[in-house]
C-alpha cells in the first residue's frame with residue numbers, strides 16, 4: 001500500500017468535479033487520500049465537494065468537505081482555518097481550480113478577462129497567502145499549482161484570457177518557489193496537456209452535437225505523440241509525486257503531463 005503521505009494533511013481547492021466522472025481535482029483528492037493523507041476537499045460547489053469526500057470516506061480515508069469560492073479571500077480564510085481545526089496544520093496545498101474563458105480578442109469583454117485572472121490566478125494568490133506563512137514558520141510544506149500547456153504554447157484554440165492566466169500561474173509558481181526555498185517550502189506546477197475529463201466533455205457538449213464531438217475528440221487524440229489524451233489519474237500521479245518527500249529536492253518546476261505534446265509543433 002502506498003503510504004507516501006501518511007500523517008500529512010492536504011487541502012485541495014477545486015477538489016470536486018464539474019460533472020459525473022473523474023476530473024483532475026477529484027482524482028487528485030482520492031489518490032492523495034489513498035497514499036495516507038487526511039484531505040480537505042474545498043469546492044465552490046457543495047455537492048461536488050461532498051461527492052469526492054464520500055468516495056474517500058467509503059475507502060476508509062479521513063476527509064472533510066468544505067464550500068468556498070477561491071476568488072473570495074474571506075471564504076478562503078474560513079476554509080483554511082476550518083481545515084486546520086479539523087485535520088491539523090496543512091502540509092500540502094493543491095490549487096486545482098481553473099476556468100476556461102473561450103473567445104478571441106474581439107469576443108471577450110474586460111469582465112471576461114478579469115474573471116479569467118480572478119479564478120485562475122488571483123484565487124491561487126489567496127490560498128497561498130492563507131496557507132504558506134504557517135508552512136514557512138514550520139519550515140515544511142509543498143504547494144502544487146495546476147497550470148496548463150496552453151499557458152506555454154498555442155493549442156489552436158482562441159482563448160487568450162485563459163492562456164495568459166495559465167502562463168501567469170507558471171511564473172507565480174516559480175517566483176514563490178525561490179522566495180520560499182530557504183524556508184524548506186516547495187512550490188511546483190503540474191502542467192497538463194490534453195486531458196480527457198468531464199470538463200472537456202461538458203464544454204464540447206455545450207457547443208457541438210454528438211458526431212462533431214467525436215471528431216474533435218479524435219483530433220485531440222491525434223495531436224498527441226502518444227496517440228491519445230491523458231486522464232485525470234495522470235495528473236493526480238504527478239501531484240502525488242510533488243506532494244511526497246520523494247520530491248524533497250524539487251522546487252520551481254513545471255511537471256508537464258502531456259504525452260509529448262509540447263515537444264511537437266502540432
Ligand SMILES: NC(=O)c1ccc[n+]([C@@H]2O[C@H](COP(=O)([O-])OP(=O)(O)OC[C@H]3O[C@@H](n4cnc5c(N)ncnc54)[C@H](O)[C@@H]3O)[C@@H](O)[C@H]2O)c1
Pocket residue numbers: 013014015016017018019022023024025026042043044045048068069070071096097098099100119123146147148149191192193194195196197198199200232
Ligand atoms: N482537462 C483538461 O484538458 C485540462 C488541461 C489543462 C489544464 N487543466 C486544468 O485542470 C484543472 C481542472 O481540472 P478538473 O478536471 O479538476 O476540472 P473540474 O472543472 O471538473 O474541477 C474543478 C473544480 O473547481 C471548482 N471551482 C470552479 N470555480 C471555483 C472557485 N471559484 N472556487 C472554488 N472552486 C471552484 C468546480 O466546481 C470544480 O468542481 C484546471 O486548473 C484546468 O485549467 C485541465
